[in-house]
Amino acid sequence: MCKADIISTVEFNYSGELLATGDKGGRVVIFQREQESKNRPHSRGEYNVYSTFQSHEPEFDYLKSLEIEEKINKIRWLPQQNAAHSLLSTNDKTIKLWKISQRDKRAEGYNLKDEDGRLRDPFRITSLRVPVLLPMDRMVEASPRRIFANAHTYHINSISVNSDHETYLSADDLRVNLWHLEITDRSFNIVDIKPANMEELTEVITAAECHPHQCNVFVYSSSKGTIRLCDMRAAALCDRQSKFFEEPEDPSSRSFFSEIISSISDVKFSHSGRYMMTRDYLSVKVWDLNMENRPVETYQVHEYLRSKLCSLYENDCIFDKFECCWNGADSAIMTGSYNNFFRMFDRNTRRDVTLEASRENSKPRAILKARKVSTGGKRKKDEISVDSLDFNKKILHTAWHPKENVIAVAATNNLYIFQDKIN
Amino acid sequence: MFPKGTKRKFSDSGDEPAAGGEDVNQPSSVAVRMLSSYSLQRQSLLDMSLIKLQLCHMLVEPNLCRSVLIANTVRQIQEEMTQDGTWQIMTQALSAANAAAQCSADRLVATEVLCRQTEATQGEQVLKPFPAVGSEGCPAEEEEEVVVEEEGEGGPQPPTCQAPLAWTPAGKRKMDSRTAEQVFGTFEIKNPAPSPDPALEELFSDVDASYYDLDTVLTGMQSAPKMGPYDLLESLSSHGPSPLSSSTSCRSDLNELDHIMEIIVGS
Numbered sequence: 001m002c003k004a005d006i007i008s009t010v011e012f013n014y015s016g017e018l019l020a021t022g023d024k025g026g027r028v029v030i031f032q033r034e035q036e037s038k039n040r041p042h043s044r045g046e047y048n049v050y051s052t053f054q055s056h057e058p059e060f061d062y063l064k065s066l067e068i069e070e071k072i073n074k075i076r077w078l079p080q081q082n083a084a085h086s087l088l089s090t091n092d093k094t095i096k097l098w099k100i101s102q103r104d105k106r107a108e109g110y111n112l113k114d115e116d117g118r119l120r121d122p123f124r125i126t127s128l129r130v131p132v133l134l135p136m137d138r139m140v141e142a143s144p145r146r147i148f149a150n151a152h153t154y155h156i157n158s159i160s161v162n163s164d165h166e167t168y169l170s171a172d173d174l175r176v177n178l179w180h181l182e183i184t185d186r187s188f189n190i191v192d193i194k195p196a197n198m199e200e201l202t203e204v205i206t207a208a209e210c211h212p213h214q215c216n217v218f219v220y221s222s223s224k225g226t227i228r229l230c231d232m233r234a235a236a237l238c239d240r241q242s243k244f245f246e247e248p249e250d251p252s253s254r255s256f257f258s259e260i261i262s263s264i265s266d267v268k269f270s271h272s273g274r275y276m277m278t279r280d281y282l283s284v285k286v287w288d289l290n291m292e293n294r295p296v297e298t299y300q301v302h303e304y305l306r307s308k309l310c311s312l313y314e315n316d317c318i319f320d321k322f323e324c325c326w327n328g329a330d331s332a333i334m335t336g337s338y339n340n341f342f343r344m345f346d347r348n349t350r351r352d353v354t355l356e357a358s359r360e361n362s363k364p365r366a367i368l369k370a371r372k373v374s375t376g377g378k379r380k381k382d383e384i385s386v387d388s389l390d391f392n393k394k395i396l397h398t399a400w401h402p403k404e405n406v407i408a409v410a411a412t413n414n415l416y417i418f419q420d421k422i423n
Numbered sequence: 424m425f426p427k428g429t430k431r432k433f434s435d436s437g438d439e440p441a442a443g444g445e446d447v448n449q450p451s452s453v454a455v456r457m458l459s460s461y462s463l464q465r466q467s468l469l470d471m472s473l474i475k476l477q478l479c480h481m482l483v484e485p486n487l488c489r490s491v492l493i494a495n496t497v498r499q500i501q502e503e504m505t506q507d508g509t510w511q512i513m514t515q516a517l518s519a520a521n522a523a524a525q526c527s528a529d530r531l532v533a534t535e536v537l538c539r540q541t542e543a544t545q546g547e548q549v550l551k552p553f554p555a556v557g558s559e560g561c562p563a564e565e566e567e568e569v570v571v572e573e574e575g576e577g578g579p580q581p582p583t584c585q586a587p588l589a590w591t592p593a594g595k596r597k598m599d600s601r602t603a604e605q606v607f608g609t610f611e612i613k614n615p616a617p618s619p620d621p622a623l624e625e626l627f628s629d630v631d632a633s634y635y636d637l638d639t640v641l642t643g644m645q646s647a648p649k650m651g652p653y654d655l656l657e658s659l660s661s662h663g664p665s666p667l668s669s670s671t672s673c674r675s676d677l678n679e680l681d682h683i684m685e686i687i688v689g690s
Contacts, residue, residue: 154487173487202495204488223488256468256499260492310464314471319489 007410009397013077013085016401019047019408020087021415022072026056028089028142030100031417047417051100053142056091068093074159076168078181086145088168092155095170097146097181104138107131151177151187158208164215171208174201176220178232190238191220191230206264206321213273217242221278225262229289245287247294257309257318265321270330271402277333279324282306284335284345299345299352302337304375304386317391325400336395339384340411341371357395357409357416367421462509465500472497 004025011020019031032050059068070091078086084101109131114120154172161168169190170177176191191208195201204223211217216232228241249258261281269276270286275296278285282303285295301322305312312318317338324335336342337354345352354371362368374383397410405420472493504510 201491204491206488223492256465256496259495259499263488263492310468313468316489319486319492 001413005413007397007413007415008071008073009075010399010408010410010415011075011077011087012399012401012408013087014079014402016403016406018050018077018085019399019417020075020077021408021410022055022075022089023413024069024071026054026058026070026072026091028053028055028072028075028087028098030085051140051142053098055089055096055098055144056094059093073156076159076161078161079165081165088159088161090156090159090170093149093152095148095156095159095179096144097148098142099145100140100142102138102140104136105133106136108134146181146184148179148184148187151179157206160208160210160218162210162215163213167215169208169210169218171205171220173204176205176208176218176238188236190232190236192237192239207267209267209269209276211273212269212271219267219269219276221264221267223263224259225264225280227264227267227276227278227287243289243292245292245295247285253306255309257313260313260318261309266323268324268326270326271328272330275330277324277326279322279335281318281320281322284324284333286333286347297347299333299343301335301343302341302373304373308386312391315391317394320394320396322394322396323398325398327400327405328403332400334398334400334407336398336409338391338394339389340393340395341373342395342398342409355418357411357414357418358393359414368418465504469497469500469504472500 002025004023004027006024007021008024009020009022012018013020017033019033021029021031023029028051029049030051031047033045033047036045055072056070058070060066061068068091072089073091075087075089078088078097080086084099086097086099088095088097090096108115109129111125111128111131112120112122148170152170152172152175154174156170156172158171159168166182167178167180170179170187171191174192174194175189177187178190179187191205193203193205202224206221206223208218208220211219217229218232219227219229221227225246227245229243229245230238231242232238234240234242249262264278264280266279267276274289276287276289278287278295279301282305283301284299286297286299288296309318322336324333326333331348332344332346334342334344340356340358341354342357343352343354354373355368356362356371372380372383373389374380374385379385393412395409395411399408401407407418409416409418475493476490476497501510504513
């Protein structure tokens, strides 16, 4: 298996028509949903490859003598403003704005040019004609329109497009910057948690996101399990938060690993903008933005790993950064786990399910079977024991269609797309 | 269960290490065993964390979040050990070992290796020391982890390795400043820390080819990791061989590097 093929980010666009993936080799692959066929009205559109391009190349930082990986850390789509589609893709240091446009028609019958493009002699033109548009094979091209570079000393972990559709933020381990989409030679630093003395560093920024409706509000999460909500109207430098979200620690479950497993790997606002969701190593928490002292809902993703934390620390799995996502209606949430398992939680019914993304265990168009990890001594049939889990098969990146029940799950170098069963 | 075939060092599910079988029924003995088991686990975790920290700034692009979390874990363990007095006992034992072994091996060779003995008075199980990396040629591959031995299996082993410079009786403070310096220093090269020369020497004392064996085993890396900021200084000193070549050329280069570092920091 080629390391460069490992998928590192997955994202639907605003309509759900397009699905973008980024990989460790710096490539972006965009899938497009086929139009529903009139012949088969009940068959949902499938996703096929629409465009592939190399977004980032490996670079070398000569000052630090370190390589800059080309791995795509995040992709975020811009709202569509014309026929073309635009997205932001970022590696550790540089953000790029790509425009993806397609041509499926060409004009024929120009007055000033021949069919092969040569200019016609003006004296030879005796009559005028209107060029006609004729269909041609669809051609999709991606071109880099903006390159936002040299603004991050540390590794970029998040980008987020603002609701004003003019600005976006980018966050690294210690700083958050605000950019204007049209301006590449400067950005505003809005959060800086770098201590004067790096030896005193005990906390880093792990994720950041703009509020979906209020363009002055954003949040950033930390490695200590806290979330800070900031209002850009309050000050130019938002080092002092407007709201501080932290759940008090349960003293009975305290261990040397408590801080590590509390580190937040992802933060996502709900579509409504009223809630936000955070992912730490063992759980997903839903927070009401109006209540800072504890989450309103907590979902255990793989609690059976709590007794294995030392081994997971030893093999570094404890540092894996899982993402999480909402469905379009904010009624369900999804996140990944190990052994190619992913979990979905229904917020209303409080039901949850564990599913597996693997070719061996599911045929195309077959309904996924619910999986279960046995925690007790006795293992039932079809259950898998904790010790048999494959910790190399981790699902870190998942995405949910903004309107329908279609999900994209990245399992190492494979992308799975699942849809709701049609009755 | 785990990809690299690493041994599970101590039971995750909380079982006590199997003892010889005697005294199991006596509650005080059980309590002592549990306490010592906890101390061993804590010590083992500390060692593992320090190894991870030392290795992480050998990699191409160290992950700052991971480094910070590991460093915080180490600080937490240190604080707890300081509170229950274990820290002082350990640093005293180490400085004694340090003094004894100082005349023998070159101190730059095995500075990051940890070595400890539990209290002989309790007749506790003794942990095998970490292998001495460097010229003595202990096989790092077999013993990259601490293995909690069964009682009676192998007697106490004398410290064969050099105590790391960080673990002096000044203990905690040095740990914070030097190791933190090493971990976070790679991220910040425009502000050289105002530390004395011995600290700088220690920074460069990491330059040891045998480290990469340890690294390869623990992280499964196939290629030799780059040295990061040390490369820059290498090129400044216009010394040909890279630090990965051999320990001996390493050491002669280090004197050059020291000299250059003094020039840079002094200016």
